[in-house]
Amino acid sequence: MPTPGLDGYAPPWREPEHEALAELARTFFVNEVLPHQARHEQQGHPDREHYRAAGKLGLLGLSVPEEYGGGGGDFTHEAVLLHEQMACGEGSLGLAVHSGIVTGYLVAYGNEEQKRRWLPGLCSGELVGAIGMTEPGGGSDLQEIKTRAVRDGDDYLVSGSKTFITNGGLADLLILAVKTDPAQRAAGISLLVCELGDDTPGFRRGRLLEKIGLHSNDTAELFFDDMRVPAANRLESEGSGFFQMMRQLPQERLVIGVGAVAAMQRAVELATAYAKERTAFGKPLIGHQNTRMVLADCATRTRVSRVFLDDCIARHTRGELDVATAAMAKAWLTEGQCEVVDRCLQIFGGYGYTTEYPIARMYADARVQKIYGGTNEIMKELIVRVL
Secondary structure, eight states, X not given: OOOOOTTSOOOTTOOHHHHHHHHHHXXXXXXXXXXXXXXXXXXXXXXXXXXXXHHHTTOSSTTSOGGGTSOOOOHHHHHHHHHHHHHTTOOSSOHHHIIIIIHHHHHHHXXXXXXXXXXXXXXXXXXXXXXXXXXXXXXXXXGGOOOEEEEETTEEEEEEEEEEEETTTTOSEEEEEEESOTTOSGGGXXXXXXXXXXXXXXXXXXXXXXXXXXXXSOEEEEEEEEEEEEGGGBOSSTXXXXXXXXXXXXXXXXXXXXXXXXXHHHHHHHHHHHHHHOEETTEEGGGXXXXXXXXXXXXXXXHHHHHHHHHHHHHHHTTOOOHHHHHHHHHHHHHHHHHHHHHHHHHTGGXXXXXXXXXXXXXXXXGGGGTTTSOHHHHHHHHHTTO
16 A cells, blocks of 8 residues: 555555655765755756766666666656656756657657667666757757767668757767658657767767756756767667657656645745744744635645646556646646745745755746756647647
8 A cells, every 4th residue: 555645645646665765865965965065056966976876766767678788667656766856956966868768769650779788888877868858949840850870881870969968068868859850850860879988070069058946956958069979779670759759748747747746845844944943923833824724725735736746647657648638747746836835835935935944946947947848838839739
């Protein structure tokens, strides 16, 4: 039976094995990664060794089959890991991309040789994974990407640039969306798996981007100038890349939703604890009606969000999560995250605006959730199409 949380709610899909995983993940993040938070924020990226440490504990590639070095689980296991990471305030490791997205592409579209070549390294943490879709000239309209891959014998010559690439500064393995037929829109896009190093000819890492939030998370620009990529590194046939991305995007949006709900839950917990400690006009903040009403609203929004998210996770695990419902989850849950975190920050007063309090960092980190993975405006267009 699922184990109830502190508020009495237990996700229907959660089993004892998920509880053991949650405890392991929480211990790792709190004891091994969070003590280095200040340094990670200063350098703008996590330490590579923390990926390896996560791999040694079996926390990477949880949904990858065991024969390729993974945990042999499913998306519910990835969801538990990502929830615990957000719930404890660890934001440096790009696990949502590394394990939640990159390994999924290889499992779904890689041939046997490709799976055996790359998945074990991703699961051990020896390789750090990233995916390159967004370009300086556009984000949500993937059909209009400009990065080109021209066939040259057994290779492709790749030229162009990508930006806002999570894990881009550390990435050893990049799933790259390119135009192999510039005359086509969706049908001209292919996915190439690029093995990267700082000495890779034709490849250059740009600056780590300075962001208003997620300061410890590695986000970079990437540049390609006739970089050679073996044609054998293409995922399936030429021209299938756009449709591969469309099939994988519901999981990416669900990954974002997991982080949103975990952040909402953490914000309510932090604000409640502060409201019980802080006094104003002779009594604790929680003794004032307005504070109680705000916390009640935020707790309700969080519980409803969790139930919706858990339904989406169950559907996705059964292979039944459709594009529109995933878009609903991404848009509604991230908007809820921004609203709940903002209202909880208000309870802290001036202290909520100082970065020594976690709620301030959560406020800055939340804003991008409504942008990446497809903007929430695009999500609403996807929803309207099925009405």
